[in-house]
Amino acid sequence: MDALNLRDRAASGASAVVALIEQSIADGTWGPGTKLPTERELEQRFKVSRNTLRKSLRVLEEQGKIVRHVGRGSFVSSEAAPKDTGAGQSLTSRIIGASPAEIMELRLMVEPQAAELAAGRATAADLQRMEECLTHAERAQDIPEFEHWDGMLHVAIIGAAKNGLLSDVYDAVNAIRNQPEWARLKVRSLTPARRAVYEEQHRRVVVALHDRDGDQARAALQEHLLQVRANLLGS
Amino acid sequence: MDALNLRDRAASGASAVVALIEQSIADGTWGPGTKLPTERELEQRFKVSRNTLRKSLRVLEEQGKIVRHVGRGSFVSSEAAPKDTGAGQSLTSRIIGASPAEIMELRLMVEPQAAELAAGRATAADLQRMEECLTHAERAQDIPEFEHWDGMLHVAIIGAAKNGLLSDVYDAVNAIRNQPEWARLKVRSLTPARRAVYEEQHRRVVVALHDRDGDQARAALQEHLLQVRANLLGS
DNA sequence: CTCCATTAATCCAATAATGATCCAATTGGT
DNA sequence: ACCAATTGGATCATTATTGGATTAATGGAG
Structure with a gap:
């Protein structure tokens, strides 16, 4: 106890x-x-x-x-505690130790292409789910709630690519975003103005998926992630 | 959902x-x-x-x-979620259950772009290691030995992208190379003629990396992986 | 109509956070 | 040596927060 x-x-x-x-x-x-x-x-x-x-x-x-x-x-203390002595776990501990820059680079590799695939594979239920994430995110009263639906939308897009392995990998990487250090980055970078931009970019991605326009979906999501990375790291 | x-x-x-x-x-x-x-x-x-x-x-x-x-x-609850071994273990176990089609799709998403990054980031030691992989693969006496150096080459390329997270994820995916079912697929698809093609494609990738030609490296590796996928899964 | 889940409005109990006050050790100047 | 200011140490009563629980009102579905 x-x-x-x-x-x-x-x-x-x-x-x-x-x-x-x-x-x-x-x-x-x-x-x-x-x-x-x-x-x-x-x-x-x-x-x-x-x-x-x-x-x-x-x-x-x-x-x-x-x-x-x-x-x-x-x-x-003169002896700054080196680390958590993570017990030498395999992938998890290494993933948790990944830098935001590395994570964003990986996301930029994977997500736009996943969106392109999703354009051709998304089911009506997938698109419905994305719409709900969009509306929930736009109605969100505070930053944590917006973050929640933002994350859900990206998961939904990945899921629409219908590659279970990809979803699993993304889930693993996504788990890092809840680390306190990463959360601090997000809160500091997410201004109301930027949130509005994100919502617009999100909507463009979903619209492209609705239109089954793979190129547009890939481009829109890439633009969005580049924006996020710039806000997160460049500021 | x-x-x-x-x-x-x-x-x-x-x-x-x-x-x-x-x-x-x-x-x-x-x-x-x-x-x-x-x-x-x-x-x-x-x-x-x-x-x-x-x-x-x-x-x-x-x-x-x-x-x-x-x-x-x-x-x-601290014991509710993945916990101990966490996402790493669950990821690895699920990767083992992933289909070859899914794995190849993921590799096609990631590796060409990693090669593009590697063109700008590879050190002399990285390039040296790739060369060694090439020569070892070409001198390989049997299929398993060739497979080994083939895999090492791809790992080296990923590593040259200098993204630790990417390397970790790729290692996890790569672990399936030891799975019996996957091994059978490769053996069946790897004829001497195809091996020669692979060696040529490998060399083109490494040459492009030597030349710091990101576009060429990405294209060459993508072509190679498309070929591999076709041989593995296609008719 | 009844039955059932949901809602809304209270109050209660355990815990956390606050604000105020005083104590003890250290520092720096006279 | 002495004194005043500073700083961490500690306690206590009060307030705010949060899950627990009850009750009556609301609103469909059968």
């Missing part, structure tokens, strides 16, 4: 702060030995109470990522 | 919501340990009352797919 609580706690709200600080340590913003801002400053920066902030710092201290001294401050 | 028909259908029942959430868990949108949105948020997202939403969550809880805690939230 304790293990379960720990696991759930790790995903809970308070440690959103933990993830933020971990990110800042990982990307070098706060290198080893750096003195963190004071608790009273961090609580304002992260918009949480000092109590919650301290709970997060406690987690980081127990993980050995920071050390704290009364009257002096908190500091990033 | 008929579960998506909850909008217009009067069948927007609890079971539909169950299927939707199951889908989101299965495709990795909500990975193990993830805290899913609050009930009051989900009821709006799925356009159902909190009562039916809770009934759905109850089903998922009884299935062990989620756990719920008052005051904290609901979480995806």
Whole structure:
């Protein structure tokens, strides 16, 4: 039960702060030995109470990522935790370690061609599903909900190519997009204006699939993914 | 994915919501340990009352797919999804079950474009390795030995694209080379005449990579793979 | 009509987060 | 040596959040 609580706690709200600080340590913003801002400053920066902030710092201290001294401050440990010691799993751990740039490059290889195939193979049910994803995405009230239906649409397009192996591979790669580090990228890059652009590009792809126009579908999806990559990495 | 028909259908029942959430868990949108949105948020997202939403969550809880805690939230069970070996293992196992047609289709999507990238990124060591694969393949005394160096060449080309994720995915797909059923297909399709054709096509790809001619490399590799597919699957 | 699922409106209980206050160790200047 | 300011450490009452549960109203399908 304790293990379960720990696991759930790790995903809970308070440690959103933990993830933020971990990110800042990982990307070098706060290198080893750096003195963190004071608790009273961090609580304002992260918009949480000092109590919650301290709970997060406690987690980081127990993980050995920071050390704290009364009257002096908190500091990033000189021994930056190398990695998660992922137990040497096969493909999953390596996939999870893939960079956004690599992922987008793979998607750019596969998805446009999958769309071209889908133009000739999509069933009425496939097209119906895509339409629903479109409307749901457009009605989405917040970014996470939009992301959800955005992802579903891409899955639907891949699925319409009627290649089970392709779908499986895509699913595996797609799982990475839920990694906290990747999520941060998306949130930062998804402005309302860009979301509108995405919706328009999505619709063009689906229209092309409706028209059974493979070339158009491939081109539209490629354009969309190039846009996404630029927003994600280029900004 | 008929579960998506909850909008217009009067069948927007609890079971539909169950299927939707199951889908989101299965495709990795909500990975193990993830805290899913609050009930009051989900009821709006799925356009159902909190009562039916809770009934759905109850089903998922009884299935062990989620756990719920008052005051904290609901979480995806850590042992519900793929878990341990994760997508890697499941991907590998499903790849083994994939049909040769599906595999060749995937290779045709990925490899030519990888060759195009490799033309711009291959190091001298990469090209050297390809040359060695070529010579070894040409000197091969029997079919299995030729197959070995043939496979190594393709791996080398993929590797020269300098996309670790792509290499990992390709390795997983390539693992099927050891499957008995697939081996039988190859042996049956690989006549001495065809082997000579393959060697010529291989050399054209490598020459193009030497010349840093991406278009030529992509075209040559695509032609080769089309030939292989035709020999494998066609009449 | 009845039956059944859904909806809507409350209230409850467990947990998380907050805000305030005080304590203890360290630092830097006098 | 001393003192004031700074900084992390700790506790407590209060508020907000979140799943749990009940009840009455609504609305088709048979």
